[in-house]
Amino acid sequence: MNRSFLFSLSLIPALMITGVHAQSRGNASGPTLYRWTNEQGITVYSATLPQEAIRQGREIINTQTGEVIKQVSKPQTQEERLQAQADAQASVEKAQADEVFKDIQSRLLQTYPDERSITEVYLQKLAMIDGQTKRLRAEQSELLSSIIANLRLAADHEMEGNPIPPALHKTIQDLGNRWQTYSRALEETKRKQTQLNQEESTLKEQWNIANRYFQREIDLTTAQSETLELSKQHPLIFE
Numbered sequence: 001m002n003r004s005f006l007f008s009l010s011l012i013p014a015l016m017i018t019g020v021h022a023q024s025r026g027n028a029s030g031p032t033l034y035r036w037t038n039e040q041g042i043t044v045y046s047a048t049l050p051q052e053a054i055r056q057g058r059e060i061i062n063t064q065t066g067e068v069i070k071q072v073s074k075p076q077t078q079e080e081r082l083q084a085q086a087d088a089q090a091s092v093e094k095a096q097a098d099e100v101f102k103d104i105q106s107r108l109l110q111t112y113p114d115e116r117s118i119t120e121v122y123l124q125k126l127a128m129i130d131g132q133t134k135r136l137r138a139e140q141s142e143l144l145s146s147i148i149a150n151l152r153l154a155a156d157h158e159m160e161g162n163p164i165p166p167a168l169h170k171t172i173q174d175l176g177n178r179w180q181t182y183s184r185a186l187e188e189t190k191r192k193q194t195q196l197n198q199e200e201s202t203l204k205e206q207w208n209i210a211n212r213y214f215q216r217e218i219d220l221t222t223a224q225s226e227t228l229e230l231s232k233q234h235p236l237i238f239e
Contacts (some may be wrong), residue, residue: 105210
C-alpha cells in the first residue's frame, strides 16, 4: 500500500479531534436568538437576522441562559447624528457656562462678605456723586447771579434808548452757554445716581442668589458627611 496514503489516513483522527475542539470553541456562548421590536411595537424573536431587525436595532440572547449577551442600537439617521452632535456640543457649552457662573458667584461672595458691605460701597459712590452735584449747583447759582446782573445792564441800555454793546451781548451769550453746560452736567449726575441705585439693587439680588447656591452646596456636603459618619457607626442600618 502507498505510504503517503497510509500517512493521510493516520491524520484523520487528529483532524477530527481538532475540528471538534474548534466547534466547541465557536459555540462556547451557546445557541443565540435575536430579539427586536418591529414597527408595530410587537416583540419578535428569530434565529435569523432579517433586514427589519437591523433597521430597528436588536438584542442577541443566549437561548440556554436567557441572558442578553449583546445589545445593538438602532442605526442613527444623518439627521439624528447631527442632532446628537448638536446636543453634545450644547451640553459641553452649558457645563462651561455653569463653571463660569459658579466662578463669578464665588468671586462675588469673596468681594462682598455680606449685603451691608455692598451698601457701604455704593453709599461711598453716591456720596461722591452728591458732592459733585452740590458743587455744580453752587457754581450754577453764582453763574445765575452774573447772568441777572448783565441782563439788568442790557435792560438799562435799552431803557436809555441805547443799543446793547456787542461786548455785553457776547458776555450774556457766553453766560447762557455756560448755564446750559451746568444743566447738562447736573442731568448727568442725576442719571449716575439712578444707575448706581439700580446697580446696587441688582448686585444685592445676585449676591443673595450666590449665597443661597453655595449655602445649599455646604448643606449638601454636610448632610453627606453626616450620613457617611452614621453609616460607619451603624453599618447594619445602611445595608
